[in-house]
Amino acid sequence: MNIVLLGAPGAGKGTQAAKLVSEEGLCHISTGDILRQAVKDQTELGMKAKAFMDAGDLVPDELIIDLMRERIQQPDTAKGVILDGFPRTTTQAVALDTMLSELGRPLDAALLIDVDPEIIVGRLTSRRMCRECGAIGTAADGDTCKKCGGEMYQRDDDNETTVRNRLEVYEKSTSPLIDYYRGCDLLVTIDGDRDPEVVFVDVKSVLK
Numbered sequence: 750m751n752i753v754l755l756g757a758p759g760a761g762k763g764t765q766a767a768k769l770v771s772e773e774g775l776c777h778i779s780t781g782d783i784l785r786q787a788v789k790d791q792t793e794l795g796m797k798a799k800a801f802m803d804a805g806d807l808v809p810d811e812l813i814i815d816l817m818r819e820r821i822q823q824p825d826t827a828k829g830v831i832l833d834g835f836p837r838t839t840t841q842a843v844a845l846d847t848m849l850s851e852l853g854r855p856l857d858a859a860l861l862i863d864v865d866p867e868i869i870v871g872r873l874t875s876r877r878m879c880r881e882c883g884a885i886g887t888a889a890d891g892d893t894c895k896k897c898g899g900e901m902y903q904r905d906d907d908n909e910t911t912v913r914n915r916l917e918v919y920e921k922s923t924s925p926l927i928d929y930y931r932g933c934d935l936l937v938t939i940d941g942d943r944d945p946e947v948v949f950v951d952v953k954s955v956l957k
């Protein structure tokens with residue numbers, strides 16, 4: 750099964766993807782996680798991407814498409830993938846269609862996790878992430894990861910100014926994908942403004 754998770758930053762795509770990985774054994778590919786690791790490792794890709802990420806802007810399509818073309822061919826994707834944060838532009842969506850058709854693996858669904866933008870600002874500015882395992886929590890959870898004991902930190906791009914820019918970028922560049930996938934008859938919309946466990950019940954029922 751190959752799934753695209755759509756939704757604004759902070760809608761809960763990463764949280765739902767993590768649940769799908771543990772229950773369905775699918776391979777989770779988050780371009781944001783790959784880029785953050787590249788920045789941390791100071792690779793060529795990381796150095797090219799950092800300024801865009803810090804500003805809340807999109808990394809150029811060519812870099813992301815090259816990255817994804819290589820990642821999607823790795824053996825761990827054979828059982829199926831959950832794409833989280835990719836595609837984010839129509840150019841990326843068209844490139845993904847080509848990649849999947851070359852691999853003979855069609856897309857099964859594009860799940861839109863729908864959340865009101867003002868709720869997102871509050872969610873993201875209080876979001877925390879584990880430096881070690883990438884688990885997602887909130888400021889109220891404290892400084893230590895419940896899963897692995899690592900340090901919980903606030904992402905550089907989760908401050909309010911950058912969050913508002915990321916939401917504008919989403920509206921302008923990524924929300925047209927909703928119509929794109931509706932046109933392919935692959936779009937399913939799920940109300941993301943609920944407890945993650947309740948959202949997950951809907952996600953699973955859609956994928957059955």
Ligand code: AMP
Pocket residue numbers: 758780781782784801802803805806807808809813833834835836837841906915
């Ligand atoms: P995320 O963790 O998905 O919120 O992504 C964090 C940041 O990484 C974004 O604000 C962008 O700067 C960059 N990024 C992640 N995925 C993409 C993508 N598919 N296209 C362009 N930039 C991306």
